[in-house]
Amino acid sequence: MGKVRPKKHPPTTDMTAMTDVAFLLLTFFIMTATFKSNEAAEITTPTSISAIKVPDEKIMIISISPEGKVYFGVDAAATRVAMLENMGETKGISFTDLEKQKFSFQSSFGFPVGQLKSWLSLPPDQMSQVKQPGIPVDSTGTSELADWVYAARKANNQLRLAIKGDNASKFPVFKDVLANLQSQNINKFNLITGSEQPPAGWVAEEE
Amino acid sequence: MAEIVESGGGHGKGDGKVRAKKMSTRVDMTPMVDLGFLLITFFMLATTMTKPTSMTLNVPAKDKIEEKTEPLKASKVLTIFLGRNNDIYYLDGIAADDDKAKTDMGTARFGSEIRDIVFKSKTRINSQNPKDEQGNDPFVVVIKPTPASTYRNMVDILDEMAITKTKRYALVDELTPSEKELLGDKVEAKDQ
Numbered sequence: 001m002g003k004v005r006p007k008k009h010p011p012t013t014d015m016t017a018m019t020d021v022a023f024l025l026l027t028f029f030i031m032t033a034t035f036k037s038n039e040a041a042e043i044t045t046p047t048s049i050s051a052i053k054v055p056d057e058k059i060m061i062i063s064i065s066p067e068g069k070v071y072f073g074v075d076a077a078a079t080r081v082a083m084l085e086n087m088g089e090t091k092g093i094s095f096t097d098l099e100k101q102k103f104s105f106q107s108s109f110g111f112p113v114g115q116l117k118s119w120l121s122l123p124p125d126q127m128s129q130v131k132q133p134g135i136p137v138d139s140t141g142t143s144e145l146a147d148w149v150y151a152a153r154k155a156n157n158q159l160r161l162a163i164k165g166d167n168a169s170k171f172p173v174f175k176d177v178l179a180n181l182q183s184q185n186i187n188k189f190n191l192i193t194g195s196e197q198p199p200a201g202w203v204a205e206e207e
Numbered sequence: 208m209a210e211i212v213e214s215g216g217g218h219g220k221g222d223g224k225v226r227a228k229k230m231s232t233r234v235d236m237t238p239m240v241d242l243g244f245l246l247i248t249f250f251m252l253a254t255t256m257t258k259p260t261s262m263t264l265n266v267p268a269k270d271k272i273e274e275k276t277e278p279l280k281a282s283k284v285l286t287i288f289l290g291r292n293n294d295i296y297y298l299d300g301i302a303a304d305d306d307k308a309k310t311d312m313g314t315a316r317f318g319s320e321i322r323d324i325v326f327k328s329k330t331r332i333n334s335q336n337p338k339d340e341q342g343n344d345p346f347v348v349v350i351k352p353t354p355a356s357t358y359r360n361m362v363d364i365l366d367e368m369a370i371t372k373t374k375r376y377a378l379v380d381e382l383t384p385s386e387k388e389l390l391g392d393k394v395e396a397k398d399q
Contacts, residue, residue: 012233174358
């Protein structure tokens with residue numbers, strides 16, 4: 001009798017602090033995120049102890065897939081369009097504005113220039129499904145890859161060149177790529193690798 | 208005097224003032240937290256945190272006129288052949304056409320094994336030979352990737368050059384006839 005019963009409340013936790021943490025982390029991840037763009041091929045690079053970072057912009061990347069196919073990509077969309085125009089000029093192919101626009105979305109591609117037009121005429125969702133044959137490269141040093149590199153450098157002469165080879169790709173393909181670049185008087189290459197810890201006790205030499 | 212008496216309606220006692228019920232201002236944050244963590248998970252998975260590094264490789268220009276230099280003496284050279292299945296064959300200070308080449312050729316694996324060989328050869332050659340006029344060490348490594356080797360092998364061996372701080376190395380992609388004979392089918396590209 002006369003007992004005071006406490007009113008029953010559902011147990012509540014203060015979520016404010018948790019929200020704060022969650023959104024702080026979210027902000028961090030959004031800011032640092034660099035998305036994987038739709039690459040033409042999955043490439044696993046070898047690792048090296050080199051500490052030089054790959055530049056993000058003004059770069060053209062030649063990728064070598066495990067099967068030895070060669071892909072080419074340039075970073076900025078505007079440069080891609082200019083490159084395609086230059087390439088069309090040399091090869092005598094004209095591309096429509098729609099084709100140019102579609103091409104500017106491709107971070108890398110691997111088509112002989114003759115097949116490029118039919119690939120660009122496909123709807124976007126089908127484009128990614130087509131198996132790409134790779135850019136023709138041979139040991140003569142004057143194959144299409146050399147033309148593409150020339151067209152890209154004509155579009156933007158500040159482009160740096162990087163080669164991204166797969167672990168399993170065979171050496172002769174790399175040799176051919178090298179021959180194509182050397183024919184353009186490019187003698188300095190950046191090989192993209194993953195990072196790896198140097199062995200214990202190893203100290204970098206001061207320059 | 209007439210009086211207006213408000214009555215009925217069942218609300219209020221006495222003075223009849225309507226008092227709004229005090230509502231709690233607390234908002235339930237749970238769905239917001241849920242959403243927050245969902246997005247965090249997505250971004251964590253989509254982010255590639257490790258930035259790739261790059262290794263520079265300078266090759267001599269093709270059409271440049273070679274300066275006349277005396278040919279490399281085999282005794283100052285460690286020749287490394289990259290073979291099939293990540294195998295390394297090496298000739299330490301001996302030419303491939305030497306009679307002893309067959310017995311002296313060693314095999315190694317990537318990693319510490321080849322590193323030790325490079326270090327050993329480097330100390331031996333540098334102690335036996337004087338420095339050249341420019342003050343360079345006499346030790347030279349000649350790397351010969353064969354068609355059977357992979358791009359990874361080449362990057363790994365270039366990395367070993369950086370690790371062992373070997374300044375003078377050359378990447379040569381052609382085998383001499385005597386080297387071909389010595390290595391035989393160890394370096395032929397075969398479909399596995």
